[in-house]
Amino acid sequence: MRSARRRRFIALADRQRAGHPIHEMPQTRLPPPLASADLSRVQAVFTDVDGTVTSSNRLEARTLRSIEKLKQNDLRVVLVTGRPAGWGDCWLRTLPVDAVIAENGGVCLTRDRRGRFEKIYSESSSERLRNRKRLLREVQAALRQVPGARLSTDSPYTEVNIAIDYNEEAKLGPTALRALELFLKRRGVTIARSSVHLNCWIGAFDKLSMVRRFIRECWGLRLAKPDPRFVYAGDSLNDAPMFGAFSLAVGVANVAEVWSELDQRPSFITRGREGRGFEQLAAAIIARHRDPPLRAAR
Numbered sequence: 689m690r691s692a693r694r695r696r697f698i699a700l701a702d703r704q705r706a707g708h709p710i711h712e713m714p715q716t717r718l719p720p721p722l723a724s725a726d727l728s729r730v731q732a733v734f735t736d737v738d739g740t741v742t743s744s745n746r747l748e749a750r751t752l753r754s755i756e757k758l759k760q761n762d763l764r765v766v767l768v769t770g771r772p773a774g775w776g777d778c779w780l781r782t783l784p785v786d787a788v789i790a791e792n793g794g795v796c797l798t799r800d801r802r803g804r805f806e807k808i809y810s811e812s813s814s815e816r817l818r819n820r821k822r823l824l825r826e827v828q829a830a831l832r833q834v835p836g837a838r839l840s841t842d843s844p845y846t847e848v849n850i851a852i853d854y855n856e857e858a859k860l861g862p863t864a865l866r867a868l869e870l871f872l873k874r875r876g877v878t879i880a881r882s883s884v885h886l887n888c889w890i891g892a893f894d895k896l897s898m899v900r901r902f903i904r905e906c907w908g909l910r911l912a913k914p915d916p917r918f919v920y921a922g923d924s925l926n927d928a929p930m931f932g933a934f935s936l937a938v939g940v941a942n943v944a945e946v947w948s949e950l951d952q953r954p955s956f957i958t959r960g961r962e963g964r965g966f967e968q969l970a971a972a973i974i975a976r977h978r979d980p981p982l983r984a985a986r
């Protein structure tokens with residue numbers, strides 16, 4: 689990206705962080721507002737967690753209430769996150785959601801038609817064991833290259849991925865983050881940046897591959913494009929494959945901060961940041977959707 693264009697994006701993000709509503713900012717390079725999306729046939733909402741339903745790293749009661757309202761209106765809700773399987777286990781048992789796709793698609797936690805807990809992995813147990821050993825070796829080597837770099841505090845609860853903290857407890861600058869990314873890429877490790885972590889894994893999967901599999905195996909349906917039944921909401925670089933695959937792909941307003949780095953972008957953007965943006969999306973879906981509940985295999 690040319691430097692002048694990049695400076696305009698950075699200025700846009702700075703204005704948004706300073707509290708200027710997104711609708712007051714130049715719209716030329718951002719997608720149309722959420723108000724222009726046809727949400728009348730939505731039956732299921734897939735959403736990222738960090739920076740999309742959380743606000744300043746907290747799940748606020750009002751955002752949780754909007755998830756509850758989606759469920760009360762017979763809409764399906766699936767969390768799609770880079771966070772560990774251990775978090776997914778907790779969320780599936782405590783939040784009003786149908787499934788949690790965790791570790792950037794490495795594992796899906798859901799319930800079968802009889803309500804029994806079920807875990808679906810992207811890879812076989814032998815593949816996971818082999819990849820996990822190599823991944824731990826490569827990530828430890830990367831951490832030794834960059835002073836101050838460390839694993840995320842939730843990495844012990846992962847089964848497939850591992851995460852390096854750059855913006856949660858730690859505050860790594862862009863130079864250190866870039867050095868980690870280059871090192872890991874050269875070693876054949878797949879990386880994806882969320883709003884807080886650099887997620888690392890070895891294996892041919894991502895958020896999108898597991899979402900496609902979940903829709904097929906658990907609901908007996910297929911994700912097509914255009915597909916008015918499914919919405920995806922996200923904010924970060926690890927959401928890019930989802931933004932590209934969903935015709936109703938919605939960025940919460942803070943997605944503008946990574947706009948210049950996204951290789952696949954959302955079709956619509958909310959006025960609100962983080963959880964406020966998700967609440968606006970949920971309210972718009974509930975106000976407009978008319979279709980009966982999803983007729984799924986389970």
Ligand SMILES: [Mg+2]
Binds near residue numbers: 736740
């Ligand atoms: Mg996020």
